Amino acid sequence: MHCKLLSGLTLPTAEDVRAAARRIRSHVIKTPLLESPHLNEIAGGRLFIKAEPLQRTGSFKFRGAFNTLCQLTADQRDKGVVAYSSGNHAQGVALAARLLGIQATLLMPADAPHIKVENTKSYGAAVVHFDRYRESREEIGAQLCSDQGAILIKPYDDPHIIAGQGTVGLEIAQQLREMNIQPDLIVAPCGGGGLISGLSLAVKSEIPEVQIFSAEPENFDDTAKSLAAGQIVSIDPKQNSLCDALMAAQPGNMTFAINRELLSGGLVVSENQVRDSVRQAFNRLKLVVEPGGAVAIAALLNNKTEMRGNTAVAVCSGGNIDAALFAEILSD
Amino acid sequence: MHCKLLSGLTLPTAEDVRAAARRIRSHVIKTPLLESPHLNEIAGGRLFIKAEPLQRTGSFKFRGAFNTLCQLTADQRDKGVVAYSSGNHAQGVALAARLLGIQATLLMPADAPHIKVENTKSYGAAVVHFDRYRESREEIGAQLCSDQGAILIKPYDDPHIIAGQGTVGLEIAQQLREMNIQPDLIVAPCGGGGLISGLSLAVKSEIPEVQIFSAEPENFDDTAKSLAAGQIVSIDPKQNSLCDALMAAQPGNMTFAINRELLSGGLVVSENQVRDSVRQAFNRLKLVVEPGGAVAIAALLNNKTEMRGNTAVAVCSGGNIDAALFAEILSD
Numbered sequence: 068m069h070c071k072l073l074s075g076l077t078l079p080t081a082e083d084v085r086a087a088a089r090r091i092r093s094h095v096i097k098t099p100l101l102e103s104p105h106l107n108e109i110a111g112g113r114l115f116i117k118a119e120p121l122q123r124t125g126s127f128k129f130r131g132a133f134n135t136l137c138q139l140t141a142d143q144r145d146k147g148v149v150a151y152s153s154g155n156h157a158q159g160v161a162l163a164a165r166l167l168g169i170q171a172t173l174l175m176p177a178d179a180p181h182i183k184v185e186n187t188k189s190y191g192a193a194v195v196h197f198d199r200y201r202e203s204r205e206e207i208g209a210q211l212c213s214d215q216g217a218i219l220i221k222p223y224d225d226p227h228i229i230a231g232q233g234t235v236g237l238e239i240a241q242q243l244r245e246m247n248i249q250p251d252l253i254v255a256p257c258g259g260g261g262l263i264s265g266l267s268l269a270v271k272s273e274i275p276e277v278q279i280f281s282a283e284p285e286n287f288d289d290t291a292k293s294l295a296a297g298q299i300v301s302i303d304p305k306q307n308s309l310c311d312a313l314m315a316a317q318p319g320n321m322t323f324a325i326n327r328e329l330l331s332g333g334l335v336v337s338e339n340q341v342r343d344s345v346r347q348a349f350n351r352l353k354l355v356v357e358p359g360g361a362v363a364i365a366a367l368l369n370n371k372t373e374m375r376g377n378t379a380v381a382v383c384s385g386g387n388i389d390a391a392l393f394a395e396i397l398s399d
Numbered sequence: 400m401h402c403k404l405l406s407g408l409t410l411p412t413a414e415d416v417r418a419a420a421r422r423i424r425s426h427v428i429k430t431p432l433l434e435s436p437h438l439n440e441i442a443g444g445r446l447f448i449k450a451e452p453l454q455r456t457g458s459f460k461f462r463g464a465f466n467t468l469c470q471l472t473a474d475q476r477d478k479g480v481v482a483y484s485s486g487n488h489a490q491g492v493a494l495a496a497r498l499l500g501i502q503a504t505l506l507m508p509a510d511a512p513h514i515k516v517e518n519t520k521s522y523g524a525a526v527v528h529f530d531r532y533r534e535s536r537e538e539i540g541a542q543l544c545s546d547q548g549a550i551l552i553k554p555y556d557d558p559h560i561i562a563g564q565g566t567v568g569l570e571i572a573q574q575l576r577e578m579n580i581q582p583d584l585i586v587a588p589c590g591g592g593g594l595i596s597g598l599s600l601a602v603k604s605e606i607p608e609v610q611i612f613s614a615e616p617e618n619f620d621d622t623a624k625s626l627a628a629g630q631i632v633s634i635d636p637k638q639n640s641l642c643d644a645l646m647a648a649q650p651g652n653m654t655f656a657i658n659r660e661l662l663s664g665g666l667v668v669s670e671n672q673v674r675d676s677v678r679q680a681f682n683r684l685k686l687v688v689e690p691g692g693a694v695a696i697a698a699l700l701n702n703k704t705e706m707r708g709n710t711a712v713a714v715c716s717g718g719n720i721d722a723a724l725f726a727e728i729l730s731d
Contacts (some may be wrong), residue, residue, distance in 0.1 A: 099431055101453065105521065120685035121433065182682065189437065346722065350514065353452035353687040353718035386685035390678065394726035 076321050079226040081272035084233035084265055087134040091231060094133055094166065096122050100242050100380070103351040109368050111375040115250075116364060117239055118354055120386025124186065126312075126360070127235050127262055127384050128152075128159030134231030135220055136163040143218050144169045149211045150220040151175070151197075151204040153311045154183025155385050160220050161192035172217065174208050180311060180357075180389045200305060223261030224319030233265025239380055240273040248378060250277050254334065254363040255382035257281035257290045258313040260322030262384060267329035278331040280372055282362040282381075284310040284341060289317045290326065291333025299323055309338050309392075312359030312385060334371040341365050342396050348383065349397060357388040408653050411558035413604035416565035416597055419466040423563060426465055426498065428454050432574050432712070435683040441700050443707040447582075448696060449571055450686055452718025456518065458644075458692070459567050459594055459716050460484075460491030466563030467552055468495040475550050476501045481543045482552040483507070483529075483536040485643045486515025487717050492552050493524035504549065506540055512643060512689075512721045532637060555593030556651030565597025571712055572605040580710060582609050586666065586695040587714035589613035589622045590645040592654030594716060599661035610663040612704055614694040614713075616642040616673060621649045622658065623665025631655055641670050641724075644691030644717060666703040673697050674728050680715065681729060689720040 100115040107114055119127040136148065147170035150160045157173040164171035171192040175184055176199040188194055197207055212219050221228060236253075243250055253270060255263040263281050270277060281290045286306040293300045304316035318326065336344075344361040347368065348354045356364070363381040367374050432447040439446055451459040468480065479502035482492045489505040496503035503524040507516055508531040520526055529539055544551050553560060568585075575582055585602060587595040595613045602609060613622045618638040625632045636648035650658065668676075676693040679700065680686045688696070695713040699706050 096431075099428075099453065121431065125685055349687055349722065349725070353457055355681055355685040355687060390681065390729040393681070394729040397722040397726040397729075 076324055077226065078321060078324055079230045079265070079268065081268045083226060083230040084237055084269040087230040088234045088237050090137060091130060091133050091234065095130055095234070097238055098122050100239070101352050101354065105351045106347060106368065110379070111370070112377040112379060114367055115380045116352060117235060117380055117382045119235065119382065119384050120354055120356060120360060124155070124158040124162050125385055125387045126155040126159065127232055128155040129162055130234050131228035131231030131261060132156065132159035132220065133163040135225065135227040136160070136167050136169060138227060139169070139218065147171065147215055147217040148220050149174065149208055149215065149217045150222065151208045152222055153314065154179045154187065155312050155387060156222040157187040158183060158190065158387070161187045161190035164192060165190045172211055172215070174204055174211065180387060182389050183387050186387070223259030224321045226321065228261050229265040229322065229325070231265070232262040233269045235262065235382060236266030236269035240270055250274065250380055251377040252278050252280065252372065252374065252379040253382070254280045254282050254366050254379065256313060256359055256362045256384045257283050257333070258359070259315040259319045260290055260326055261319070262382065263330070264322040264325040266382070267325060271329050279329060280331055280366070281326065281333045282366040283333060283335055284308045284313055284362055285335055285337050287314050288333065288335045289315060291335050293318050293323055294327060294330060294333045297327065309341055310359035310362060312357065313362065332372070334366040336362050336365040336369065336371065340369050342399055344368060345396050346399070354383065355386040355388065355393065356383055357385050360385040408656055409558065410653060410656055411562045411597070411600065413600045415558060415562040416569055416601040419562040420566045420569050422469060423462060423465050423566065427462055427566070429570055430454050432571070433684050433686065437683045438679060438700065442711070443702070444709040444711060446699055447712045448684060449567060449712055449714045451567065451714065451716050452686055452688055452692060456487070456490040456494050457717055457719045458487040458491065459564055460487040461494055462566050463560035463563030463593060464488065464491035464552065465495040467557065467559040468492070468499050468501060470559060471501070471550065479503065479547055479549040480552050481506065481540055481547065481549045482554065483540045484554055485646065486511045486519065487644050487719060488554045489519040490515060490522065490719070493519045493522035496524060497522045504543055504547070506536055506543065512719060514721050515719050518719070555591030556653045558653065561593050561597040561654065563597070564594040565601045567594065567714060568598030568601035572602055582606065582712055583709040584610050584612065584704065584706065584711040586612045586614050586698050586711065588645060588691055588694045588716045589615050589665070590691070591647040591651045592622055592658055593651070594714065595662070596654040596657040598714070600657060603661050611661060612663055612698070613658065613665045614698040615665060615667055616640045616645055616694055617667055617669050619646050620665065620667045621647060623667050625650050625655060626659060626662060626665045629659065641673055642691035642694060644689065645694065664704070666698040668694050668697040668701065668703065672701050674731055676700060677728050678731070686715065687718040687720065687725070688715055689717050692717040
């Protein structure tokens, strides 16, 4: 293991991300970097979009889930896994469990997008609903685990999850290198911070001078606030957002310990900017993007950080959006 | 030149497609082959989707346009080009012309999708509209050419266009080879037949035993009828279809001379099957597909040819669809 200790936590490293990449290589899709002259013009620079809606299960979450589940012992696999998630981690865990022959139980909010619930069930997982305004998913999850003797697969604050999600960053670095392109900026969506912390470990080890920013929706800007304060800050979780995938009340302990060292800052976008970016991805990239998947694109199309004349990558993290909401956004 | 003569026509060959691939390599995107377990289940076999909506200009048409325009002499380039098209060939010609510094005039039907007209203009081309129910695009195109001394860039019945579009087939063969997969079937959308004739030249030279089928919408099944009759058959062009990209009244002379030799048959799908496939691509592939781009997927999801237990590739040819129509299809 190549881990370093910081504030009592055993944090993953760039080497862990590389090991994850080797472990999951034949199971994940190396998603393309897309580009559009129209989006470049709006951004005022060269903008690449890492298209994780094209990943298995429609989001990057399959990477971390598979990296974690494939390392369980035979005994652990027999006892099954439990996870809570608004839906993308649920689908990732459900498919990884199916591929590895593991029983999975997913705890999902009652108001999760239908497509996320249906897909999770379609991979053979059991789904248990909870009321996210009144019940604690952590408590229900712990109860399910103790009832079944199952392992809890955390959504972000886990070294194997972080390392798996970080493979997005390794691919970006490799794809840009193959095109002889040096990026100035990378922006990625941030809920609990698993994706951006893993990505930062990988990218900073390969391209130390690149600046990396998190992107969040306006009501769930806990990482931006925490980065500004230099310590973990919580926001009121009883708010709503179009970005169901990014509704974390505070950063993870492990993810924030990494992000405070490696990120250049946190960017925040409005719901209207998210809607506009979903439409731009439809028109210009031909990609179906869910609201939470569009926040990094939104940050760069709206100059939340200096983009002019620069080369940037926006991670588009997922595309699991109900048809009715997508149609409504297109009709705005 | 490696051309053979058949019924007085100088037809392109597989070697011409390979030469086109070398010529356009650094300008086109090698689009991914997508796969979905849900679509495999519906199809009853293994189904790959070649995702040309992710190509520059949102369709495969850029390939043939660039291959043709880059071979013009300096004198020809100076005089500019003219083309007629419902919109995808128009965008392909407009972008290729812009990249090569050539003035382009595009003749487009007055009822072409807005996105196709706007994109064509955005690449710097002049757009002239015509009424496709009352005017002949061939006559207006010829007049524009003689007025300007410009070259007409035909939409399909041209060896350079066919060779360029055929690079889709070369990529499919290469991508499957890299995965050690042998396809049984390939299905591609067919308007005038440029894509499927070029693709067939390339694929049959690399995988002789594969069966290749054209796919068309119900009102514009001229190639299916012509293949069945063994000679060119016209349909009534004054009908309508959701598939604006595929509204040819009859196969091209050159494309049909190739297709009658190399295709196993012509498949025909209904408008409702097209709508359903656009929704499936949204839900399962996270890909924006225009109606004409969805006909090959529709043919395989609806078992228009024996798919059970087989491995097939459906070419998804384009994704230029107006937001209002997409929203309407999603709301069905």
